[in-house]
Amino acid sequence: MKKITARPYSLRDIPFHYCPGCMHGIAHRLVAEVIDELGIHGRTIGISSVGCSVFAKHYFNVDMIQAAHGRAPSIATGVKRVLPDRVLFTYQGDGDLAAIGIGDFIHTAYRGEKITTIFINNTVYGMTGGQMAPTTLIGQVTKTTPFGRSVEINGNPIRVCELIASVEGVAYVERVSLHNPKEIIKAKKAIRKAFEMQLNGIGFSLVEALSACPTNLGLSPLEAVKWMEEKMIPFYPLGVYKSPAGGGLSA
Amino acid sequence: MHEEIYIAGLGGQGALSMGQLLALAATSENKEVSYVPFYGPEKRGGFANCGVIISDHPISSPIISEPSVLVVMNNLSLKNYEDSVILGGIIIVNSSMVNLGVKRSDVRVVSIQASEEAEHLGDVRVANSVILGALIELTEVVSVSAVEKSLEEVLPKRNLNMIPINFKALERGAELASNYKKAWSNLS
Amino acid sequence: MKGNDAIGEGAILAGCRHFFGYPITPQSEVTHYLAKRLPEVGGLFMQAESELASINLVFGAACAGARVMTASSGPGISLMQEGLSFLAGSELPCVLVNIMRGGPGLGNIGPSQADYFQATKGGGHGDYHTIVLAPNSVQEILDMMKKAFDMSDMYRMPVMVMADGIMGQMMEPVVINEEKSVEIPPRPWATIGRDYHENRNEINSLFVVLEEMEEVNLRLLHKYEEIHAKETLCEEYMLDDAEVALVAFGTVSRICRAVVDKAREQGIRAGLIRPITLWPFPHDVISRIAKSAQCFLAVEMNMGQMFEDVEIGAKGRAPVYHYGRLGGMVPLAKDILEELKKVSKRRGTGR
Ligand SMILES: Cc1ncc(C[n+]2csc(CCOP(=O)(O)OP(=O)(O)O)c2C)c(N)n1
Numbered sequence: 075m076k077k078i079t080a081r082p083y084s085l086r087d088i089p090f091h092y093c094p095g096c097m098h099g100i101a102h103r104l105v106a107e108v109i110d111e112l113g114i115h116g117r118t119i120g121i122s123s124v125g126c127s128v129f130a131k132h133y134f135n136v137d138m139i140q141a142a143h144g145r146a147p148s149i150a151t152g153v154k155r156v157l158p159d160r161v162l163f164t165y166q167g168d169g170d171l172a173a174i175g176i177g178d179f180i181h182t183a184y185r186g187e188k189i190t191t192i193f194i195n196n197t198v199y200g201m202t203g204g205q206m207a208p209t210t211l212i213g214q215v216t217k218t219t220p221f222g223r224s225v226e227i228n229g230n231p232i233r234v235c236e237l238i239a240s241v242e243g244v245a246y247v248e249r250v251s252l253h254n255p256k257e258i259i260k261a262k263k264a265i266r267k268a269f270e271m272q273l274n275g276i277g278f279s280l281v282e283a284l285s286a287c288p289t290n291l292g293l294s295p296l297e298a299v300k301w302m303e304e305k306m307i308p309f310y311p312l313g314v315y316k317s318p319a320g321g322g323l324s325a
Numbered sequence: 326m327h328e329e330i331y332i333a334g335l336g337g338q339g340a341l342s343m344g345q346l347l348a349l350a351a352t353s354e355n356k357e358v359s360y361v362p363f364y365g366p367e368k369r370g371g372f373a374n375c376g377v378i379i380s381d382h383p384i385s386s387p388i389i390s391e392p393s394v395l396v397v398m399n400n401l402s403l404k405n406y407e408d409s410v411i412l413g414g415i416i417i418v419n420s421s422m423v424n425l426g427v428k429r430s431d432v433r434v435v436s437i438q439a440s441e442e443a444e445h446l447g448d449v450r451v452a453n454s455v456i457l458g459a460l461i462e463l464t465e466v467v468s469v470s471a472v473e474k475s476l477e478e479v480l481p482k483r484n485l486n487m488i489p490i491n492f493k494a495l496e497r498g499a500e501l502a503s504n505y506k507k508a509w510s511n512l513s
Numbered sequence: 514m515k516g517n518d519a520i521g522e523g524a525i526l527a528g529c530r531h532f533f534g535y536p537i538t539p540q541s542e543v544t545h546y547l548a549k550r551l552p553e554v555g556g557l558f559m560q561a562e563s564e565l566a567s568i569n570l571v572f573g574a575a576c577a578g579a580r581v582m583t584a585s586s587g588p589g590i591s592l593m594q595e596g597l598s599f600l601a602g603s604e605l606p607c608v609l610v611n612i613m614r615g616g617p618g619l620g621n622i623g624p625s626q627a628d629y630f631q632a633t634k635g636g637g638h639g640d641y642h643t644i645v646l647a648p649n650s651v652q653e654i655l656d657m658m659k660k661a662f663d664m665s666d667m668y669r670m671p672v673m674v675m676a677d678g679i680m681g682q683m684m685e686p687v688v689i690n691e692e693k694s695v696e697i698p699p700r701p702w703a704t705i706g707r708d709y710h711e712n713r714n715e716i717n718s719l720f721v722v723l724e725e726m727e728e729v730n731l732r733l734l735h736k737y738e739e740i741h742a743k744e745t746l747c748e749e750y751m752l753d754d755a756e757v758a759l760v761a762f763g764t765v766s767r768i769c770r771a772v773v774d775k776a777r778e779q780g781i782r783a784g785l786i787r788p789i790t791l792w793p794f795p796h797d798v799i800s801r802i803a804k805s806a807q808c809f810l811a812v813e814m815n816m817g818q819m820f821e822d823v824e825i826g827a828k829g830r831a832p833v834y835h836y837g838r839l840g841g842m843v844p845l846a847k848d849i850l851e852e853l854k855k856v857s858k859r860r861g862t863g864r
């Protein structure tokens with residue numbers, strides 16, 4: 075039998091621990107493929123955050139660092155400032171990036187650090203058992219919003235791409251989704267562009283990947299995909315939110 | 326030689342710079358020196374004191390609780406610290422700023438109208454140099470030339486033209502102090 | 514040279530080229546000094562948006578193999594505690610400076626020693642220690658920075674240099690011993706990219722398998738025991754025939770040394786124990802002196818924190834008393850002397 079989906083070299087040969095229908099695994103794979111294709115495997119350092127993807131540090135076949143909850147951008151900055159010729163990426167969930175770590179995130183973006191952030195928005199805290207995240211939709215039921223998220227009590231969901239698209243120092247911002255093959259192909263392109271922005275020294279780059287956490291949504295993987303199409307994507311429109319004039323990509 | 330000098334005033338009066346200059350001069354003469362400032366959170370107008378110890382022996386505590394010389398630049402400082410001075414110590418009062426009298430009779434008091442003296446010399450800003458001149462004359466903790474050299478080091482370039490008048494102020498302070506010294510030696 | 518400047522210059526002499534920090538009085542001058550000095554020697558000074566970020570920038574630079582430091586005071590050091598625990602757990606070297614101020618809360622900018630517990634008994638979560646050094650002169654600050662970096666490299670753990678606001682502001686003459694080049698030990702564990710070392714490196718403090726975590730804890734424990742045995746530092750003054758042993762660190766130890774001299778002039782046999790490492794604490798020295806001295810008097814600018822370590826060392830063999838000034842106040846020599854006279858006549862433990 076012909077092997078059509080070889081494991082990228084930048085992923086280690088270890089089975090993922092993620093739940094069925096979880097999209098963290100897809101995102102890992104895309105990032106690893108891009109690292110392989112860009113030939114930057116030997117000088118890439120990844121920072122895994124605190125959330126279900128805490129084991130990213132284990133899965134990627136590059137040097138990895140485990141950050142405290144929310145601090146990955148600062149740690150990536152620390153490495154990059156010592157080793158400016160290395161390629162740095164952070165891999166963060168919505169709780170990590172948009173709640174506890176939003177300060178580190180915003181300041182890193184404003185400083186225009188030449189790092190790439192892969193942001194997995196699954197609208198919940200997956201790891202701790204499905205509590206509300208800053209990205210939880212209005213009306214969405216979670217463990218800590220049992221009657222649905224309300225604006226009065228919890229405020230509005232944070233749209234991260236829109237939030238930083240206007241920031242100087244930010245080179246590239248795109249929101250993608252991992253819910254079907256077509257979007258996954260786009261997502262990979264976006265991740266590649268984000269890394270290229272860093273390699274070309276243009277500035278901070280962010281790819282927000284919409285994902286599902288079927289386990290905490292209480293849905294089957296297929297139902298979760300439908301939920302994303304009907305509820306999530308209308309609130310979090312896909313597309314490029316910022317890219318440098320002229321593309322910013324030298325050949 | 327071992328002098329514990331406490332200079333007390335308000336922020337902006339120059340107590341800290343005076344102490345630093347003294348410390349620097351003593352350092353240049355390879356003496357044992359410590360300088361510790363104390364000040365409130367306000368940059369101007371709050372209390373601003375410093376303690377300078379100059380000695381021939383290693384200094385154990387840099388914190389002065391019983392100064393041998395006290396310089397006071399406002400009324401409150403005199404009230405607060407007068408009692409702490411050692412028996413037979415010296416209190417230098419900047420009487421341009423202080424109108425209270427020294428109550429103690431077991432210390433030597435030197436009263437200098439520093440602002441007026443400075444104005445006389447042509448610039449009120451050298452008032453502290455008058456005080457410093459007096460202090461050096463009375464204690465001989467450092468040589469005048471060491472202070473002069475240190476002054477040249479610390480004064481910002483744009484104020485270099487202030488050096489001659491500062492030297493004159495030091496001299497004037499010494500002159501005023503020597504009058505006190507003579508009077509004291511006549512007493513004993 | 515000023516104490517705060519000595520911290521900066523000492524770090525540069527030690528080969529430190531990266532500083533990340535956030536302003537807070539009375540530490541700000543360290544940042545002012547290094548902001549100017551580091552670029553002159555090809556280093557990087559970067560102001561962070563908070564102490565939370567500072568300590569994690571330090572974490573990152575340490576992962577990249579740099580000699581790196583930060584400095585702060587009370588509230589800022591509190592914010593760094595999570596990061597400190599992660600640094601300890603990930604076994605990363607770095608140096609922190611705490612110029613202590615009055616507290617709790619916002620407190621004031623007066624000199625204080627109130628962060629002793631926080632520094633020596635953990636501070637952050639989990640089972641770990643930080644080496645804590647307490648200099649008492651500007652020269653010692655200058656020399657100790659190098660020692661701090663060397664120890665943190667040798668044991669791969671954070672080292673804290675702790676001083677009060679007086680130490681930071683104090684000016685004393687110093688002798689600068691400029692070494693030609695500083696040897697920074699190799700860092701085979703650093704995450705600098707796979708092209709640059711043999712194996713794949715992972716810097717991590719997460720161990721979900723309980724047995725694995727216990728193994729890590731045990732390794733840390735052995736390291737801490739080794740440090741206790743080898744690195745404990747303490748200065749002893751006039752202790753041979755001392756009836757009352759003062760125990761003090763930092764600025765207060767300088768005052769106490771003068772008190773010992775005064776007391777001796779008055780015929781009171783006093784001595785001084787000055788812990789230079791607060792962790793590891795010289796419990797053994799206290800135990801030894803407990804056999805000959807009648808009592809201990811711990812003098813601190815806090816409610817009695819090091820006092821507890823003195824009690825551990827004394828093992829009940831000799832009573833331990835405490836004299837403290839609080840809130841940013843400094844104990845005066847004459848008051849300490851009074852207290853010393855009092856306790857030399859008292860019996861039984863107490864404050
Ligand atoms: C300081 C701190 N607070 C809380 C936690 C507990 N915690 C672990 S993961 C997590 C939420 C992660 O959610 P997210 O970033 O969305 O990642 P996901 O699991 O959804 O991928 C929380 C709150 C922690 N580890 N550290």
Ligand code: SF4
Nearest residue numbers: 092093096126200287
């Ligand atoms: S809990 Fe959710 S986010 Fe976590 S692994 Fe399972 S599906 Fe993925």
Ligand SMILES: [Mg+2]
Nearest residue numbers: 167168198200
């Ligand atoms: Mg999440």
